[in-house]
Amino acid sequence: xxxxxxxxxxxxxxxxxxxxxxxxxxxxxxxxxxxxxxxxxxxxxxxxxxxxxxxxxxxxxxxxxxxxxxxxxxxxxxxxxxxxxxxxxxxxxxxxxxxxxxxxxxxxxxxxxxxxxxxxxxxxxxxxxxxxxxxxxxxxxxxxxxxxxxxxxxxxxxxxxxxxxxxxxxxxxxxxxxxxxxxxxxxxxxxxxxxxxxxxxxxxxxxxxxxxxxxxxxxxxxxxxxxxxxxxxxxxxxxxxxxxxxxxxxxxxxxxxxxxxxxxxxxxxxxxxxxxxxxxxxxxxxxxxxxxxxxxxxxxxxxxxxxxxxxxxxxxxxxxxxxxxxxxxxxxxxxxxxxxxxxxxxxxxxxxxxxxxxxxxxxxxxxxxxxxxxxxxxxxxxxxxxxxxxxxxxxxxxxxxxxxxxxxxxxxxxxxxxxxxxxxxxxxxxxxxxxxxxxxxxxxxxxxxxxxxxxxxxxxxxxxxxxxxxxxxxxxxxxxxxxxx
Amino acid sequence: xxxxxxxxxxxxxxxxxxxxxxxxxxxxxxxxxxxxxxxxxxxxxxxxxxxxxxxxxxxxxxxxxxxxxxxxxxxxxxxxxxxxxxxxxxxxxxxxxxxxxxxxxxxxxxxxxxxxxxxxxxxxxxxxxxxxxxxxxxxxxxxxxxxxxxxxxxxxxxxxxxxxxxxxxxxxxxxxxxxxxxxxxxxxxxxxxxxxxxxxxxxxxxxxxxxxxxxxxxxxxxxxxxxxxxxxxxxxxxxxxxxxxxxxxxxxxxxxxxxxxxxxxxxxxxxxxxxxxxxxxxxxxxxxxxxxxxxxxxxxxxxxxxxxxxxxxxxxxxxxxxxxxxxxxxxxxxxxxxxxxxxxxxxxxxxxxxxxxxxxxxxxxxxxxxxxxxxxxxxxxxxxxxxxxxxxxxxxxxxxxxxxxxxxxxxxxxxxxxxxxxxxxxxxxxxxxxxxxxxxxxxxxxxxxxxxxxxxxxxxxxxxxxxxxxxxxxxxxxxxxxxxxxxxx
Numbered sequence: 015x016x017x018x019x020x021x022x023x024x025x026x027x028x029x030x031x032x033x034x035x036x037x038x039x040x041x042x043x044x045x046x047x048x049x050x051x052x053x054x055x056x057x058x059x060x061x062x063x064x065x066x067x068x069x070x071x072x073x074x075x076x077x078x079x080x081x082x083x084x085x086x087x088x089x090x091x092x093x094x095x096x097x098x099x100x101x102x103x104x105x106x107x108x109x110x111x112x113x114x115x116x117x118x119x120x121x122x123x124x125x126x127x128x129x130x131x132x133x134x135x136x137x138x139x140x141x142x143x144x145x146x147x148x149x150x151x152x153x154x155x156x157x158x159x160x161x162x163x164x165x166x167x168x169x170x171x172x173x174x175x176x177x178x179x180x181x182x183x184x185x186x187x188x189x190x191x192x193x194x195x196x197x198x199x200x201x202x203x204x205x206x207x208x209x210x211x212x213x214x215x216x217x218x219x220x221x222x223x224x225x226x227x228x229x230x231x232x233x234x235x236x237x238x239x240x241x242x243x244x245x246x247x248x249x250x251x252x253x254x255x256x257x258x259x260x261x262x263x264x265x266x267x268x269x270x271x272x273x274x275x276x277x278x279x280x281x282x283x284x285x286x287x288x289x290x291x292x293x294x295x296x297x298x299x300x301x302x303x304x305x306x307x308x309x310x311x312x313x314x315x316x317x318x319x320x321x322x323x324x325x326x327x328x329x330x331x332x333x334x335x336x337x338x339x340x341x342x343x344x345x346x347x348x349x350x351x352x353x354x355x356x357x358x359x360x361x362x363x364x365x366x367x368x369x370x371x372x373x374x375x376x377x378x379x380x381x382x383x384x385x386x387x388x389x390x391x392x393x394x395x396x397x398x399x400x401x402x403x404x405x406x407x408x409x410x411x412x413x414x415x416x417x418x419x420x421x422x423x424x425x426x427x428x429x430x431x432x433x434x435x436x437x438x439x440x441x442x443x444x445x446x447x448x449x450x451x452x453x454x455x456x457x458x459x460x461x462x463x464x465x466x467x468x469x470x471x472x473x474x475x476x477x478x479x480x481x482x483x484x485x486x487x488x489x490x491x492x493x494x495x496x497x498x499x
Numbered sequence: 500x501x502x503x504x505x506x507x508x509x510x511x512x513x514x515x516x517x518x519x520x521x522x523x524x525x526x527x528x529x530x531x532x533x534x535x536x537x538x539x540x541x542x543x544x545x546x547x548x549x550x551x552x553x554x555x556x557x558x559x560x561x562x563x564x565x566x567x568x569x570x571x572x573x574x575x576x577x578x579x580x581x582x583x584x585x586x587x588x589x590x591x592x593x594x595x596x597x598x599x600x601x602x603x604x605x606x607x608x609x610x611x612x613x614x615x616x617x618x619x620x621x622x623x624x625x626x627x628x629x630x631x632x633x634x635x636x637x638x639x640x641x642x643x644x645x646x647x648x649x650x651x652x653x654x655x656x657x658x659x660x661x662x663x664x665x666x667x668x669x670x671x672x673x674x675x676x677x678x679x680x681x682x683x684x685x686x687x688x689x690x691x692x693x694x695x696x697x698x699x700x701x702x703x704x705x706x707x708x709x710x711x712x713x714x715x716x717x718x719x720x721x722x723x724x725x726x727x728x729x730x731x732x733x734x735x736x737x738x739x740x741x742x743x744x745x746x747x748x749x750x751x752x753x754x755x756x757x758x759x760x761x762x763x764x765x766x767x768x769x770x771x772x773x774x775x776x777x778x779x780x781x782x783x784x785x786x787x788x789x790x791x792x793x794x795x796x797x798x799x800x801x802x803x804x805x806x807x808x809x810x811x812x813x814x815x816x817x818x819x820x821x822x823x824x825x826x827x828x829x830x831x832x833x834x835x836x837x838x839x840x841x842x843x844x845x846x847x848x849x850x851x852x853x854x855x856x857x858x859x860x861x862x863x864x865x866x867x868x869x870x871x872x873x874x875x876x877x878x879x880x881x882x883x884x885x886x887x888x889x890x891x892x893x894x895x896x897x898x899x900x901x902x903x904x905x906x907x908x909x910x911x912x913x914x915x916x917x918x919x920x921x922x923x924x925x926x927x928x929x930x931x932x933x934x935x936x937x938x939x940x941x942x943x944x945x946x947x948x949x950x951x952x953x954x955x956x957x958x959x960x961x962x963x964x965x966x967x968x969x970x971x972x973x974x975x976x977x978x979x980x981x982x983x984x985x986x987x988x
């Protein structure tokens with residue numbers, strides 16, 4: 015019997031707000047333990063939560079970007095369980111009325127080759143809701159310490175439908191969510207800092223069976239590649255178990271990314287009864303149309319919409335477009351430069367960005383926002399090259415100088431004497447005559463109709479010009495002289 | 500002949516302070532002396548700090564001498580129920596769980612009282628986590644009623660009532676979840692006001708049942724209650740359930756509102772279980788209002804019979820969740836015999852909580868459990884809506900309601916402590932008000948033949964405390980119950 019896997023992901027994303035979701039103390043990563051706390055975070059007797067509107071704004075923005083319906087009422091529930099990372103021993107969350115309902119995440123699957131766009135598909139979402147993050151336990155030999163710095167950080171949980179079938183799809187899904195939320199300025203989605211965390215629900219069923227199989231929840235998928243590897247591993251484990259005549263049980267498993275293995279944490283029988291009920295300390299918040307529309311104006315273009323637009327508006331190759339959309343700032347930079355350089359030069363602009371600029375930024379370990387090259391100066395560089403004023407070989411040198419100093423390309427060309435434009439036409443003509451005279455064989459061939467023979471003259475001319483001759487002018491001068499020779 | 504300082508009202512004492520006939524230091528010394536004298540008999544306090552109170556009094560005198568007097572509460576010693584946070588002071592909720600807990604922060608009402616110049620004096624005893632009707636559930640021992648030391652002052656705010664009735668404070672704050680201010684006020688011959696839900700910030704009040712809890716004052720007179728209410732009312736950005744509404748000058752409005760009012764008598768509040776002497780006193784009060792030209796109408800609150808059931812589902816559900824934070828991890832009692840995490844939770848909570856608190860946590864956990872939520876919690880919420888609707892329907896016909904506060908006067912210590920259901924019935928006339936979120940007050944309306952105070956409950960409309968207080972003021976002006984003081988024998 016043929017089986018297919020069914021995968022749904024639960025993705026937790028920390029929302030980038032200055033203060034926590036229910037109190038004013040700041041958020042952050044890497045601080046001294048228990049310094050980002052206050053009486054509310056520590057759940058001291060008598061304290062009360064007050065909602066941070068910025069967190070609600072951010073999740074509404076995420077919902078609008080992902081095409082969700084935004085609930086007219088934001089209601090809060092308590093999810094109750096005892097664990098030391100949860101200061102109140104309940105987590106304020108949303109149970110039966112999530113703020114975002116439905117929507118979808120567009121994904122791109124790997125293409126047939128690196129330079130070929132893969133299939134695009136939409137993975138439907140079930141819901142997105144807002145909750146508070148918990149603290150962190152640090153286990154030692156004989157005891158455990160708890161750090162509440164993370165507790166109360168706004169967290170959204172994005173739940174997909176069980177609509178994926180391969181680890182590759184899950185990988186693409188997570189990548190797309192990450193890019194989208196970074197585009198929206200909603201989260202930095204740094205998995206190493208725990209800003210994005212993923213659990214997967216995985217089951218298998220006979221192909222064609224509409225019923226879902228017994229699901230296993232896989233936890234601790236704490237890097238994007240662990241998500242892919244862990245899911246692939248779990249699918250394989252389930253298939254092998256069923257093939258061997260075994261029976262799957264509903265359980266939660268912990269994935270060990272380093273070892274590439276998983277082990278059972280708990281079975282369904284040990285599942286929690288969270289005793290959800292509406293939090294009486296928080297009033298429901300009405301989200302009206304005006305609020306939604308105001309946030310909608312802040313939503314940026316989605317990464318794949320941008321990809322489609324770059325491909326059609328600028329006629330650039332897929333490989334360049336896919337690199338450019340990886341970062342919103344990068345594609346913004348591209349578009350600004352391409353507009354200034356002119357439509358015919360967009361690909362050249364794209365090449366400079368995806369090859370040279372990214373390489374220099376990587377080597378200098380600085381972000382694009384710190385780059386001393388502006389879109390205008392990159393456009394000017396491309397125009398100089400296109401006009402023949404600057405040769406490609408020299409242009410690399412100019413670019414390096416631009417990156418280092420922030421000067422405009424024409425300033426650098428002038429300073430370094432790199433201009434390809436010969437000021438003395440007579441000199442060029444002399445070099446041309448010498449080149450023609452010294453190569454009678456090529457002259458005969460050219461006269462016999464072999465046009466490419468003209469290139470044989472160009473090497474010596476360039477040599478004489480020490481590489482600074484404008485190839486366009488050289489070509490023109492040669493043809494003029496050859497015609498009369 | 501005027502009463503001794505410790506039995507005088509805020510209004511009288513603040514006039515003396517303003518006239519320079521009395522300093523806050525002298526007044527505070529008098530209250531401290533009285534506290535020391537009566538506390539061995541009353542046990543109204545969990546703790547008090549004499550030096551701290553005197554330092555506050557000295558600071559108040561200095562403010563007054565510098566011409567910076569804040570108003571009627573400037574220099575007046577006010578006691579707080581031990582569920583309201585004061586930075587640097589113990590905050591125990593009368594529980595072993597928090598026996599050694601000192602609050603690092605102030606409740607909003609604490610800051611407001613300080614801003615008004617009040618001298619914060621003492622941590623007042625109560626039922627553990629405000630759960631009870633007799634103050635016998637305190638982990639630190641019961642409080643006695645100043646009118647009869649063998650009887651309860653009521654609860655849960657029994658310490659707040661007994662301290663004030665005994666002259667160990669000039670006014671006090673309590674909290675009222677199902678009657679915990681009004682019932683002890685009735686049993687101790689005081690004015691006790693439960694404001695509309697949302698009028699007073701709950702920030703810094705240890706939560707028992709969040710949707711029902713409300714802080715309110717105990718006072719000797721309606722005027723004093725108006726002064727206290729004015730000082731603590733108002734929206735607080737730290738409490739999402741606090742309401743944005745203009746706060747009138749309650750004290751000034753007492754004299755401008757004259758009635759006559761249309762008053763409703765809910766027939767369900769005068770049935771079986773009502774002590775005849777209490778019933779007779781309340782009837783006399785009703786006759787007084789009728790004689791004043793008020794229209795008296797019988798009204799019906801048909802869902803009254805379900806109040807107790809709905810209350811003990813909703814309150815315990817919220818309590819089971821609110822009290823989850825007392826786990827021995829970050830603060831509070833941690834069992835010394837705990838060997839692992841589960842032990843820390845189970846033993847710390849088993850040792851730290853008393854029987855009534857455990858009973859309510861278990862009940863609340865049960866009604867929220869998977870499979871029971873709809874049958875209990877959800878249904879109780881629906882009943883609650885009906886109960887509120889009953890009151891709002893009545894208010895289409897009348898301005899306020901008159902009922903007894905407690906079906907019985909102060910009962911003997913130990914009399915009901917073995918029977919939780921009998922104890923729960925003490926709140927039968929007060930609980931509906933909390934479920935409906937309404938303002939209500941208790942004021943003295945007589946004494947039993949054995950000399951125990953009787954309380955009259957007036958129930959008002961949401962955020963119309965000024966009218967409610969004025970209605971009560973009319974009665975108080977014509978009676979002298981509030982000028983009688985207990986002998987503490």
